[in-house]
Amino acid sequence: MRNLKGRLDLCSINTATLGHREPLSLTIDRIARAGFGGIAPWRHEVEKANVADAARQIRALGLSVTGYCRSTYLPATSREQFAANIDENKAALRDAATLGARCFVMVVGGLPEGSRDLSGARAQVCDGIGELLETARDCGVPLALEPLHPMYAADRAVLNTLAQALDMCERLDPHRSGFLGVAVDVYHCWWDPALQASIAAAGQAKRILAYHACDWLRDTRDMLLDRGMMGDGVVDLSAMRESIECAGYEGLIEVEIFSKENWWRRDPDEVLRICADRLQTLC
Structure with missing residues (x-):
């Protein structure tokens, strides 16, 4: 396992960690100034600014774009809406x-409004990823399927385990082109009893495109907006990263924390300092 001490160049900050409180240009400057090697911006920030300007600034500061967050949800109640969702993702x-992103993070979406058809939603996701693969190849940007914790199956993602995501990858990309893989997020995967086997399988197939770090708080108050800073929760983060890297992952370690009542209220530079410390000592 790589030693992160003094190696913030191996670490990245997902801009959600700072709460989207400032213009993207300021956030980019902060992350670079703090010594991190990468950034993962969100679409609403980029689209509110200018993608070409953001790309130039990121390159000028020597940052890697570890991922672009995130996809438009795929499942829909009509063919027209499904087609529109596909078009939005192609534009993204x-x-x-x-931006030069290493991957496009696919949070695939939950059940369409009013639907109880879970298998139908999952079938739409599979169809949608299949349609997006050609665009991904044309753009040179791999799709990273991010399984979300099962508590989000209704509204955010019907893709809920790493094994499920890998099965979809194998069905849609059996020749392992390099343009379809997975993003492994601690918050969503840490609980999975099959996680070690799934990580090993993902590594063998060379499909680990991103690794997102945070922690799960024992007394989580909000399932979306109360993630823990690394070291404040119950996850063995060192063991988790060891599994990821033993499986062959050589990319950056990306911090992604949603924390409305805690970290999003703190000074952004303080948050970055604490991220840097925890990454180098606990992750």
């Missing part, structure tokens, strides 16, 4: 290419 993939 083109922006990801402009």
